[in-house]
Amino acid sequence: MPGGADGGPHSPIQAGGTQRVGFTLDQPGATLWFHPHPDTRTGAQAYSGLAGLLLVDDGVDRRLGLPHTWGVDDIPVIVQDRRIAADGTLLYMTSMHDLMGMKGDRFLVNGCEQPYVAVPAQHVRLRLLNGSNARIYNFAFDDGRAFQVVASDAGLLARPAATRRLLLAPGERAEIVVDLSGDQGRQLVLQSRSAEVVDALNGSPMDSDAWDQSTIDLLQLRVGAPSGAQSGVPAKLAEIDPLAVAAARVRRFTLQGVRMGSMMGGPRNVDRGAPIHSGPGGMSLGVGGQNLFSINDQFMQMNRIDQRARLGGVEIWELRNEAHMAHPIHVHGVSYQVLSRDGASPPEWERGHKDTVLVHRGETVRLAMRFTQRADEAHPYMYHCHILEHEGNGMMGQFTVL
Ligand SMILES: [Cu+2]
Numbered sequence: 022m023p024g025g026a027d028g029g030p031h032s033p034i035q036a037g038g039t040q041r042v043g044f045t046l047d048q049p050g051a052t053l054w055f056h057p058h059p060d061t062r063t064g065a066q067a068y069s070g071l072a073g074l075l076l077v078d079d080g081v082d083r084r085l086g087l088p089h090t091w092g093v094d095d096i097p098v099i100v101q102d103r104r105i106a107a108d109g110t111l112l113y114m115t116s117m118h119d120l121m122g123m124k125g126d127r128f129l130v131n132g133c134e135q136p137y138v139a140v141p142a143q144h145v146r147l148r149l150l151n152g153s154n155a156r157i158y159n160f161a162f163d164d165g166r167a168f169q170v171v172a173s174d175a176g177l178l179a180r181p182a183a184t185r186r187l188l189l190a191p192g193e194r195a196e197i198v199v200d201l202s203g204d205q206g207r208q209l210v211l212q213s214r215s216a217e218v219v220d221a222l223n224g225s226p227m228d229s230d231a232w233d234q235s236t237i238d239l240l241q242l243r244v245g246a247p248s249g250a251q252s253g254v255p256a257k258l259a260e261i262d263p264l265a266v267a268a269a270r271v272r273r274f275t276l277q278g279v280r281m282g283s284m285m286g287g288p289r290n291v292d293r294g295a296p297i298h299s300g301p302g303g304m305s306l307g308v309g310g311q312n313l314f315s316i317n318d319q320f321m322q323m324n325r326i327d328q329r330a331r332l333g334g335v336e337i338w339e340l341r342n343e344a345h346m347a348h349p350i351h352v353h354g355v356s357y358q359v360l361s362r363d364g365a366s367p368p369e370w371e372r373g374h375k376d377t378v379l380v381h382r383g384e385t386v387r388l389a390m391r392f393t394q395r396a397d398e399a400h401p402y403m404y405h406c407h408i409l410e411h412e413g414n415g416m417m418g419q420f421t422v423l
Contacts, residue, residue: 094144098239160212
């Protein structure tokens, strides 16, 4: 959608207000989501519940024979962690660590804690969304079985990619199909094997919590009798044409962030957001607006355009992570192809169309994208870290497409 319909920080809807946007939906079927995007407040608002799935359905999944019976063999799995007080109040920003990314100790799927879902003993499709503010999940089944990734952020892959683990950072989606045909009467648990990846994602123990160092049970699958409509996974899913990048302009981005240890004296900068909760110790932290994370040594500024792209142009964006923790980078207004990770081909499940990509510590990720929608200076697109407390504390930039 064009910048004016993108719901960015320049298009706030005031309390009690209304905004009507219109755009032409022109993209393949995909598992998407939506949430508000005010400068410095996205984390607080998404955490408070203002977010949801948006499914684009073009019928191709049916034609391919993929599982597509909603709630039967096609199940949404929105994973979010929360911190909840004894009286049921949501807690946000109650410790200094939360400025590094708000993580909770309660795990919700579709808003439900310790959930289960009844599924038929056949191929079942799970539409995974990491809707958490900051936590990264390393999805796996408790028996270690393989599953097939059939779609990434912006639609179907060229062909299914078999794996036993799938790492999804905040903002990333994936559709997976798991074969339960031999499992009637059994129970299976979708987990995050977080401990396996904690060292790869974090430069110091201060950047992870106890849950990041363990295995988290997220969703129990209770396998019952097969349903009427059987389905499977075809060998070929979609046509993915690689963008021609030989003549593409290259833009380089470096990702930086402060270390928790250097922050213990207190945030360095003026708090532009209002506190929404106070911690038990009487600590009161703003929801955002502190300059802690940067891109190209710059913090987000509403009145500064950082990049100017050409409508119809193809570009390579090269992201280099110089920070001490992994950062998932989201670009508005496009879906992109991941060209390489440190010069090597990305894993198979990252070879489709994506809009959020995790960049590990010390890693360089190259993306190819074509700009097909317009965004002017009044309503520019954003690019930012999708750890929402990083986005809200400086790690965002703005670009036009003209
Ligand atoms: Cu980040």
